[in-house]
Amino acid sequence: MHDVNPARLSLDLFCRGLRVDDSCRLDEHARGIQRTRAGLGSGLELCIPGRRKVHWVNVPVVEEFAQRSPWQLVLRDEPEGAVYRLLHADRDAAVPVWLPPTPKWYTQKTSRGVEMAQVGVLQGTYLGVYVGGICAFWSGKGHDACQFCTTGVNVGVEEELTKSIEDVVETALAAKEESGITFVHLNAGYAGLDTVASLEPFVRALKERVGVLVGVQATPALDLSLYDRLRTLGVDHLSFCYEFHDVDYLETYCPGKQRAVGQDTYLRALEHCAKLFGRGSCSGEIIAGVEPIASTLRAIDWIASVGAFPTVCVFRPLAGAGMEHLPPPDPADMEVVYREVWNACRRHLVPVGMAPNIEVSLVLTPDDAADLVEDAGVADRLWRAALAMGRLVTRPRFAHRMKAAPRPSLPAREEDLRKAKLETL
Ligand code: SF4
Incomplete structure (x- = not known):
């Protein structure tokens, strides 16, 4: 059946x-x-x-x-094959x-001799790359680390600790050539409130030399002008992982994030970027299945209300994580959550599923969640038709954004100038 x-x-x-x-x-x-x-x-x-x-x-x-x-x-073994x-x-x-096979480029080496699967991996149909060193919340005994995360035991062990720009460009070129990726997602752990700035050279190289859509996921910047710079470089997507809407849960399970950054900083940056980059370009990322479902539903509505789309991860008690002893969530609760992901995007007119060939295996995207709403009414059907039209209309725009092309040079940042001034005194 x-x-x-x-x-x-x-x-x-x-x-x-x-x-x-x-x-x-x-x-x-x-x-x-x-x-x-x-x-x-x-x-x-x-x-x-x-x-x-x-x-x-x-x-x-x-x-x-x-x-x-x-x-x-x-x-x-079946008549038509295995x-x-x-x-x-x-x-x-x-x-x-179907099981997607291991791409050949995984075992290819970059010119620095690094195996490409140690630089980035496919997560669905896009390339995910962790850049920067191990998240600072893992330093010392790792008490500040987010309790669901295992970055501190993976980076530098299961994957290369430091990726050079050349490593990332060569891996992305191979993934584009062989696997047809259209999107590279760069993420970084906590490295101070300037983490965003450290990603600029990677964005520039991917945009100038590879020609792909680029997403950035980093601790939010206090200086919101950094996002203007990312926009000038051609960043297509920004995501802000604030994990829990209920601050008590954030404090308990993400002590470093709440203490060093704070939920307000995440929300402020997300709201700012959703306006700057346009509706449907940014996402707020949360985890479902730990805090009460009512809080998760509030988060989803808030994220969509500012013009961003909710990226909701089903809580996974990963082996080796601080929260590994907690039970995974109930699928029936998750269905309530994801129906709301789709419905909130429709209510707040946040376009979803526009970019070509981005399928995400780690979460159910809002576009995937549409399949949970089988009892679609008139408003829902009209919204689906509008999205289908939007996909057609935006096709040339995405094709243009995926062309490798030089990016404008950016003015040196103030603190770099200040440093330069100090050095000449
Ligand atoms: S900020 Fe939290 S989730 Fe992100 S890498 Fe650091 S510990 Fe992990």
Whole structure:
């Protein structure tokens, strides 16, 4: 049987994980399990075909809760060839899925001799790259680190500690050539309130030499003029991970973030950038399944109300993280959350799913969440039609933004000038 809602199935897999049967030949057929960045992408990448679109999902398979999952991945010999299917312990389900293979460029080396999978990895159809050193919240005993995160045990171990601009450019070129990526997502841990500035050279190089859409995820800057500079360099997307709307939860689970940065700084920067870069260009990132659902729903409405889209991660109790002992959320609660992601974007007229070929495996995007709303009314149908039109109209604009081209030079930043002045005294 196969009449499964791929968005609902993705949520079930995010929350319950997956057992992998011995019949599966993951070494041969799948992308390796990549434990990089914060660790959210440390599952098995798979694709669930749906009526409207294919859903990409990174499914937990190594965590303890995944070993008790009712879902099992099997490889079956069928008349049309070998097929991967998801079987359910209690339901009559045998859902066909695809496993995206490991791209050849993963094992290629950059001119510095670094394996490209140590520089960046595919998370769905885009390239994710963690730049900068290990997040400062992990220094010392790591008491300031966000409790869901495993950056401090991944960066420098599972992936290269320091990526040069050349490493990133060469990896992005290979990923564009072979995997057809259209988007590079740069993220960095905490390195002071100037983290954003440290990403400028990477953005410039990707825009001038690769020609891709570029997203930046970094601790928000206090000096909002830094975002004008990113806009001039051609940044396409900014995301602000403020994690929890309820400040008590932020303080408990992200002590460094709340103390050194503060939720207000995140919200101020997000609101500013949503205006500066335009509706639907920025996102506020939160985690669902830890704080009360009512707080998550408030966050979603607030993010959409300022013209940004909510990126909601299903809480994953990662092996090795401070919160590994907490249970994963209930899929039914997550469905309430993601229906609201789609509905809030519609209510506040935040365009979603415009950029070409960006499928995200770590979360259900607002565009994926549309598949949860099967009882669409008139307003919803009109909104879907408007988005389809928007995709057509914006196609030339995205094509233009994906052309490699020189960027204007930027004035030196004030503090650089101040430093230069001091040095000449
Ligand atoms: S800011 Fe938090 S989530 Fe981000 S890398 Fe640092 S500890 Fe991890």
